[in-house]
Amino acid sequence: MKEIVILGSTGSVGRQSLEVIRRLPGRYRVAGLAAGRNWRLLAEQIKQFHPRVVSLAGPEEARELAQHLDGGGRPPEIHWGEEGLRAVATCPGAAVVLSAVTGTAGLEPTVAALMAGKNIALANKETLVAAGELVMGLAKAKGVRILPVDSEHSAVWQCLSGAPPGAPDRIILTASGGPFLHEPADLSAVTVEMALAHPNWHMGRKITIDSATMMNKGLEVMEAHWLFGVALDRIQVLVHPESIVHSMVEFVDGAVLAQLGVPDMRLPIQYALSHPGRWPGPVPRLDWRRAMRLTFLPPDTRRFPCLKLASAAARTGGTMPAVLNAANEVAVQAFLDRRLGFTGIPVLVERVLDAHRAVSGASLEEILAADAWAREYAQRALDREQLPCCRRD
Ligand SMILES: NC(=O)C1=CN([C@@H]2O[C@H](COP(=O)(O)OP(=O)(O)OC[C@H]3O[C@@H](n4cnc5c(N)ncnc54)[C@H](OP(=O)(O)O)[C@@H]3O)[C@@H](O)[C@H]2O)C=CC1
Ligand SMILES: CC(=O)[C@@H](O)[C@H](O)COP(=O)(O)O
Ligand SMILES: [Mn+2]
Numbered sequence: 001m002k003e004i005v006i007l008g009s010t011g012s013v014g015r016q017s018l019e020v021i022r023r024l025p026g027r028y029r030v031a032g033l034a035a036g037r038n039w040r041l042l043a044e045q046i047k048q049f050h051p052r053v054v055s056l057a058g059p060e061e062a063r064e065l066a067q068h069l070d071g072g073g074r075p076p077e078i079h080w081g082e083e084g085l086r087a088v089a090t091c092p093g094a095a096v097v098l099s100a101v102t103g104t105a106g107l108e109p110t111v112a113a114l115m116a117g118k119n120i121a122l123a124n125k126e127t128l129v130a131a132g133e134l135v136m137g138l139a140k141a142k143g144v145r146i147l148p149v150d151s152e153h154s155a156v157w158q159c160l161s162g163a164p165p166g167a168p169d170r171i172i173l174t175a176s177g178g179p180f181l182h183e184p185a186d187l188s189a190v191t192v193e194m195a196l197a198h199p200n201w202h203m204g205r206k207i208t209i210d211s212a213t214m215m216n217k218g219l220e221v222m223e224a225h226w227l228f229g230v231a232l233d234r235i236q237v238l239v240h241p242e243s244i245v246h247s248m249v250e251f252v253d254g255a256v257l258a259q260l261g262v263p264d265m266r267l268p269i270q271y272a273l274s275h276p277g278r279w280p281g282p283v284p285r286l287d288w289r290r291a292m293r294l295t296f297l298p299p300d301t302r303r304f305p306c307l308k309l310a311s312a313a314a315r316t317g318g319t320m321p322a323v324l325n326a327a328n329e330v331a332v333q334a335f336l337d338r339r340l341g342f343t344g345i346p347v348l349v350e351r352v353l354d355a356h357r358a359v360s361g362a363s364l365e366e367i368l369a370a371d372a373w374a375r376e377y378a379q380r381a382l383d384r385e386q387l388p389c390c391r392r393d
Contacts, residue, residue, distance in 0.1 A: 003093050004121075004273075005032035005051070007085060007109055008100035010041045012204045013123045013149065013265060017098050018045060020270045023282060028273060032076075032088040034101070034109070039065040046076060053077045053091050055084030085109040090116040096273070098149070099124045102206050103329050104322075104371050107131055111364060114138045121272040123149040125223040126329075130322035131367050132226030146227065147272040152220055153227055154268030155246035155259035160228070161276060163251070167229050170250040173220055174240040175299065176200050178212040181241055187303070188388055190342045192335065200243040200263045209332045210306075213345050214299065218310020222321055225314070232314050237307065239297045244286065262286060305346040309353060318358035319370035326374035327352035334382055335390065344388035351385070352378050 004021065008014040014035070021028050030049035035042040036057040043065055046054060054076045056062045062080040069075045079087045089097055089109035097113040098121040099106050106124035113120060114135065122128070127135055139146050148157045152173050160168060179197050180187055195212040196205060203211075210216035221235050238248075246268075248258040261267055264283045271278070286292075301308045306328070313324040331348040334340035340348065352374050359366055381387070 001026060001029050002095045003031040003091075004028045004096045004098060005034070005053075005088050005091050005094045006030065006098045006100065007034045007089060007106065008036075008102065008124075009033040009045055010035040010038040011100055011102065012202065013100035013269065014098075015041075016265050017100065017269050018049065020266050020273065020281070022048070024270075024273070024279065027279070028096075031094040032091040034085050034088040036101075037061055039068070043068050047072070051076050053079065053088055055079040055081075055088045057081065082108065086112045089113040089118070095119060096121055096147075098269075098272075099127065100149070102126075102204055104130055104326060104368075108364075108368075111135065111138065114142055114144060117142050117144055119145045119147060121147045121149050121269075123269075125150055125219050126325050128223045128226045129219050129325045130371060131364065132222060132321075134362075134364060134367070136226050147275060148227055149265075149268055149272050150220065150223060151263070151265060151268045152247040153224060154271055156224060156228060156249055157275075158259045158271065159247075159249040159257040163249075163257075168249045169234065169252045171224050171228065171230050171235045172238050172248040172250065172256070173217060173224060173235060174238055174243070174245050174247050174296075175214060175217040176211065176243045177239045177241050177299075178214060180212055180303075181239065188341055188343045192338060192390075195335070195342060199241070201265075203265075205336060206329070206332055209335060209345075210328070213306040213342070214304035215306035215310060215328055215345070215349075217299070218307050218314075219325065221310065222314045232311075237299050239299050240295065242292075242294055244292070244294055245296075260286065306349065309346055309349055313353060316358050318360035319362050319367060320353065320356060320358040322362075322367045322370045323356045323358075323374040324349060324353060326371040327378045330375050330378035330382070338390045339382060341388035341390045344390075347387055348378055348381060351381050 032053040033051045034055040039061040089112045097118045099110045100123040107127045110127045243263040250256045267283045313320040327349045331345040
């Protein structure tokens with residue numbers, strides 16, 4: 001039986017990963033779990049999965065958890081903070097680390113896991129956006145694998161398994177277009193609640209807002225570039241509102257392979273664990289007896305400027321994608337906190353990008369410094385500059 005640790009176990013991907021593992025007795029044992037603030041849910045997960053080591057965001061949560069577990073059997077080692085994430089990520093004996101913390105917070109523990117020789121089941125796309133070159137180089141040097149969990153990248157990976165070695169000619173990444181694909185005409189008045197209502201996927205708040213701005217797809221283009229070694233100009237975004245075709249691969253002879261299924265993250269999560277095999281799973285099947293329409297349309301980059309910003313940052317390369325990602329994290333949080341309007345997200349990101357000089361071949365320290373600079377710059381712009389405001393009702 002293989003051992004696995006999950007970083008971000010209390011989140012959307014983390015909870016679904018534990019559900020997948022629970023349904024696969026004898027395949028994986030949970031050796032470690034890391035969460036942020038939700039110590040109550042972590043306590044339940046500990047009772048069910050008996051990890052050896054766990055971590056929470058801060059000392060207070062760690063204390064609450066320790067008190068809660070007191071007297072209830074052999075407790076796990078409890079850590080907290082960045083050191084805690086590292087301790088779980090490098091847990092001796094674990095073969096796979098499922099990286100599902102949100103945002104750049106996932107980068108350092110993922111790098112620590114790679115250094116410790118772990119295979120990474122990667123949901124945290126921000127890791128590859130900020131440090132793709134470094135992370136892929138490290139995986140190669142350590143002889144470990146980065147197993148895609150993101151649904152589009154899992155689809156590409158599934159289409160490529162069994163294909164001749166070498167990069168495909170083109171990757172077509174599908175995008176739902178989010179809740180604002182066509183309406184409302186004026187995006188400046190959309191509320192947090194409207195933006196959190198994704199038509200097809202139930203996910204954490206940050207990625208849900210990224211889907212609404214389509215920044216998610218911009219990040220995913222970079223993720224695909226690093227995972228599959230395909231040039232940026234050979235990765236095309238295609239809007240597909242039904243989210244049934246999870247992505248496609250085009251080969252040199254013009255053949256196109258696609259992976260289809262109902263939108264359910266448990267399938268890509270399980271595939272990352274079963275690859276190259278497949279195991280029975282809980283995901284409902286597509287019902288081909290029902291009439292179904294699959295539609296495809298090009299993305300509207302005027303309506304979704306984040307796509308263009310991400311593409312420009314990707315082309316510049318170096319530390320620019322890390323800066324884009326960090327500025328976007330600040331902008332999304334400000335939108336969720338109702339300090340910034342929806343249309344302010346790309347405006348703020350662009351201001352930060354404009355002020356940055358990219359450094360190429362950056363070390364982890366330089367990438368983290370660029371990330372920190374971008375956050376500070378974005379916060380200052382939020383505090384001092386005139387930016388599109390949020391709707392107050
Ligand atoms: N949700 C989805 O369907 C998909 C998600 N992804 C990617 O997967 C990642 C996770 O997304 P999702 O599950 O939706 O996010 P959620 O917000 O639902 O969960 C995030 C998890 O990370 C934990 N966390 C956040 N910050 C920290 C921190 N500083 N230290 C330790 N733990 C932390 C949270 O802990 P707590 O809740 O305890 O505070 C929670 O367990 C993202 O990178 C996202 O882009 C990719 C494809 C699909
Ligand atoms: C489930 C998943 O992988 C998400 O990244 C999802 O694809 C978001 O949907 P959008 O296509 O709306 O960005
Ligand atoms: Mn995705």
